[in-house]
Amino acid sequence: MGQVLLSRTVSGRPPALKTVRPEYGLDPGFEQRFAREIARSDQVRSPWTVSVVDYSPAGHRPQWPATEYVAAPSSRCPTCAVTSISSPCTRSMSFICI
Numbered sequence: 001m002g003q004v005l006l007s008r009t010v011s012g013r014p015p016a017l018k019t020v021r022p023e024y025g026l027d028p029g030f031e032q033r034f035a036r037e038i039a040r041s042d043q044v045r046s047p048w049t050v051s052v053v054d055y056s057p058a059g060h061r062p063q064w065p066a067t068e069y070v071a072a073p074s075s076r077c078p079t080c081a082v083t084s085i086s087s088p089c090t091r092s093m094s095f096i097c098i
Helices: 030-041 080-081
Strands: 002-007 016-018 054-055 065-067
Touching: 002 065
Parallel strands: none
Antiparallel strands: 002 016, 016 065, 054 065
């Protein structure tokens, strides 16, 4: 989907800002699907999912959603790059691959 960046709100809250790759924005139906996904994600309540706290307005490029930040090891940590999925690093991850 794009990159995930740790951001900071004016009040000091640390959301995860997910940027959408520019080529996805060129797809004529992407913006509508993106808006539907954001709306539906707001209906999910689970201790295993993060809430969307903000998102880009219609027509904005690049498109982005901001979600609650969950502290976890990076998917690019050295342990993950050289070991199997059962490594301590991967067992503690809480994220969605994009």
